[in-house]
Amino acid sequence: MKSNRVLIILLFVFLFMTALMYKLFTIQISSYNKYSSMAERQQNKTRFIKAERGSIKDVNGEVLSYTRNDWSLFIDVNMVDDSKKRIIAEKFASVFGKNTEYYLQIMNSAKARNVCLEKKISKEQVMQFNNFTMDALRREEDFSRIYPYGSMGSHVIGYVDIMGSGVSGIEKVYNEYLTGSDGIKFIENDAIGRTVSVKEDNSRQAVPGNEIILTIDKNYQKILEEEIKTGITKYEGKSGVGIIMNPNSGEIIAMANIPDYDPANYNLFGEFERKNRIVTDTYEPGSTIKPIIMSILLEEELANPEESIDTENGVYLIKRTQIKDTHPFEKLTVRQIIEQSSNIGMAKLSARVKPETFYKYLRDFGFGNKTSIDLIGETEGNLKKPKTYSKISKTFMSFGYEISVTPLQLITAFSSVINGGILYKPYVVKRILDQNKNIVKKLEPMKIRRVISERTSDKIKDFMIGVVEEGTARNARLNNVLIGGKTGTSQKLIEGKYSKNEYNSSFVGFLPADNPQLICLIVINSPKVGRYGGQVAAPIFREIASRIIEADPSLIRDESRITRNKKTLDEIFARVEFESESNAQVFLTSNLPEVTKNIKATPNEFKDLELMPDLINLSVREAVTLLNEMNINYKISGSGKVIEQSIEPGTEVQPGLICLIKCATIKNLEGLRIN
Secondary structure, eight states, X not given: OHHHHHHHHHHHHHHHHHHHHHHHHIIIIITHHHHHHHHHHHHEEEEEEOOOOXXXXXXXXXXXXXXXXXXXXXXXXXXXXXXXXHHHHHHHHHHHOOOHHHHHHHHHTOSSSEEEEEEEEOHHHHHTTTTOOOTTEEEEEOOEEEOTXXXXXXXXXXXXXXXXXXXXXXXXHTHHHHHOBOEEXXXXXXXXXXXXXEOTTTOBOOBOOOEEEESOOHHHXXXXXXXXXXHHHHHTOSEEEEEEEOTTTOBEEEEEEESOOOGGGGGGSOHHHHSOHHHHOOBOOGGGGHHHHHHHHHHXXXXXXXXXXXXXXXXXXXXXXXXXXXSOOSEEEHHHHHHTTOHHHXXXXXXXXXXXXXXXXXXXXXXXXXXXXXXXOOOOOBOOOGGGOOTTHHHHHTTTOSOBBOHHHHHHHHHHHHTTSEEEOOBSEEEEEOTTOOEXXXXXXXXXXXXXXXXXXXXXXXXXXXXXXXXXXXXXXOXXXXXXXXXXXXXXXXXXXEEEEEEEEEEEEEESTTSOOEEEEEEEESOSSSOSTTTTHHHHHHXXXXXXXXXXXXXXXXOSOOOOOOOXXXXXXXXXXXXXXXXXXXXXXXXXXXXXXXXXXXXXXXXXXXXXOOOTTOBHHHHHHHHHHTTOEEEEESSSEEEEESSOTTOBOOXXXXXXXXXXXXXXXXXXXXX
């Protein structure tokens, strides 16, 4: 009996040993690769180290966008019991000022092994855990993209998504340069997951992204944005855009779309605010295109600056279409056509240019083509081909209709008109540097083509000085530097019809006029106050130019005040100067006043008066004298004596108001009661 028991026990021992040996054979021999890999994965962990994204700086090295080295803290809940969880929760609560139960709930409800207790915290906060020894605690770098100046320059800089990849602006266009190269770290853990060592030989450090230096000047950008915002508020516009450019290189010094957005919180803004409308949206430029058209005429020797053109007393019928100027001039010289912004003069002169030549020059100026600026979303605009011209297409294009352009295209073309005739490619990135400040890429001014001669360019510059000094852009004048430029007012095309109330008011100006170093374009969308380019965009330009010169006096060589001879009243009446834009009346038959005047008179004994005087029964000469001396803007229709004024006598005069004055001769006054 005992021997049977022994045999049974031995049999079981034998079977157990056989099973054990089979299992050992399976683990160590037949399934060696499988279990070896499992052990390898358990002991050796691979951790990727995200590279720090490169910074974006302005031309002077001011940081506009950078990556902050934040951290996120994780807990391995499998490595802690309830007592340790409470210790961890109490520590986090003391550092971050939250309730202990908040962290306990996160850990107890965790579905994954590793749970994040705090995300994107500062380096200073992380350092408070240096003496907190807990194997389950893990810290990881979690970079944040920072835009220190908020919305400033947002449409140029762009923004990144939650993964840190560029979505718009420079962040997207140069994403490959900014991203850098991620690193990798090989870590050896023990059986319970604690780090034993780091295999330095197999690890690779992360390489930060490159640094991008823009052509943008932060100070100019700030001035541009602030003045456009102020202008939109003052003139009750819907929106506005502005560009400051170096006309001699194509460098964009400032670029602003108002309203704008905060790239750090881009999701809180709509598509309109995030869109860089300077490169994506087109509009009909109105009178700002006239100097460009005039340069074609001068280049082709189809017009002489002193040639006199019959401007039909303000109304001209061509192909059954009526073209009007704001004020009826009988004749104007070619130069005066630009100064007084005569549509009729431009219409007659443009008829001298063959359609093919007309199209070729406009194409050479860059219209109908992308400028290829290093920003996304650029559109081509619309430039008609000669075969699609109607009988009046060329006429209307000569004063800025039937052609659509982006603000960027217009300022680029305008730059070629004033820089000696060279079209440059616009750009916003100056150079790219690696982490050791070595140049990775350097961008230089790129000449596209010569469009006009230096001689023609000099003539057009002279014309545009006259626009500011004697014509429609007197509101852009400065005392210490000569300005050149051109105003523009164009009706907006809404649902296939030109609106009677919606306008784009614009001004493009350059300084110093004799040797242009800066050119600036301002476009205000649908201003309710002022409306015209000379009354809205030109004053905004003046404020921008004034602040820029104050910030950077080196722009002008001679700081002495410009001497201007004050015109006598006889000279004023001999040659009336207008603030309103003639091309605003192309499509509409409106009874606007015939004379518009806005003279910055030298203060005299009337300077302390702030109330509107009674002008009734005064002669035109007497009324103009009084209003000039009081620095009140006005518009006059008719001649003789004043019979009506739009601002009641005794009313407090506000800056920017325009008094409409109606006059009549003795003959016309018969039957009227004169007070």
